Amino acid sequence: MKAPILKGKEIILKPIKTSEAGNYLRWFNDPEINRYLTIDGKQLNLVKEIQYIKNALKSKTKYNWAIYTSNMHIGSTGLELNFQHNKATWGIFIGEKDYHNQGLGTDTLKMILNFCFKRLKLNRVELGVFSYNQRGYRCYEKCGFKFEGVKKQAILKNGKYIDEIMMGILRKDYLKK
Numbered sequence: 608m609k610a611p612i613l614k615g616k617e618i619i620l621k622p623i624k625t626s627e628a629g630n631y632l633r634w635f636n637d638p639e640i641n642r643y644l645t646i647d648g649k650q651l652n653l654v655k656e657i658q659y660i661k662n663a664l665k666s667k668t669k670y671n672w673a674i675y676t677s678n679m680h681i682g683s684t685g686l687e688l689n690f691q692h693n694k695a696t697w698g699i700f701i702g703e704k705d706y707h708n709q710g711l712g713t714d715t716l717k718m719i720l721n722f723c724f725k726r727l728k729l730n731r732v733e734l735g736v737f738s739y740n741q742r743g744y745r746c747y748e749k750c751g752f753k754f755e756g757v758k759k760q761a762i763l764k765n766g767k768y769i770d771e772i773m774m775g776i777l778r779k780d781y782l783k784k
């Protein structure tokens with residue numbers, strides 16, 4: 608689905624476009640970014656990435672945004688909607704490492720939650736985060752996500768099993784804040 612433009616304090620979210628494919632490829636192949644993601648950068652190439660973006664734009668269940676700050680493209684965020692259960696799974700990466708730890712992930716997430724609960728009127732948003740991703744965990748916790756459990760060894764990456772922490776936020780708790 609074509610994602611609407613969303614504006615936060617420091618961030619603007621715009622629908623992803625094929626001209627950004629080179630950046631995504633570069634970030635997916637950066638081991639310091641890739642270690643937090645399920646995607647395997649080695650299996651990607653520019654043609655596949657452009658096709659992924661085209662498919663995402665046509666999808667009836669996915670919103671994919673590019674994250675920009677001061678006209679700089681720094682990452683991406685997306686939602687996969689589950690209409691049957693009135694919920695979504697959310698994901699993010701800021702690929703430009705110089706932009707980590709500046710509150711931009713938090714700013715992005717606040718916009719996404721506002722979109723999910725106020726505009727889409729969802730009941731729940733959920734996510735999975737690798738057990739060693741303390742920065743991600745802290746960012747999500749700050750925005751209201753709660754720890755819901757651990758899927759032991761749910762991810763196999765570079766020959767190692769990783770525990771995945773499941774987090775969620777309910778509409779009723781979001782609206783109370």
Ligand SMILES: CC(C)(COP(=O)(O)OP(=O)(O)OC[C@H]1O[C@@H](n2cnc3c(N)ncnc32)[C@H](O)[C@@H]1OP(=O)(O)O)[C@@H](O)C(=O)NCCC(=O)NCCS
Pocket residue numbers: 640643644682699700701702706707708709710711712713714735736737740741742743745746749
């Ligand atoms: C995870 C990510 C989206 C967070 O965005 P961000 O803009 O870097 O994070 P923010 O600055 O908004 O918030 C980070 C918080 O974690 C804290 N933090 C940073 N490193 C930490 C660590 N090692 N342990 C604990 N907390 C940490 C920060 O201090 C901050 O909390 P505070 O505001 O209470 O001080 C971003 O870092 C990123 O994309 N990383 C690479 C890919 C990735 O991890 N994607 C997510 C996969 S689930």
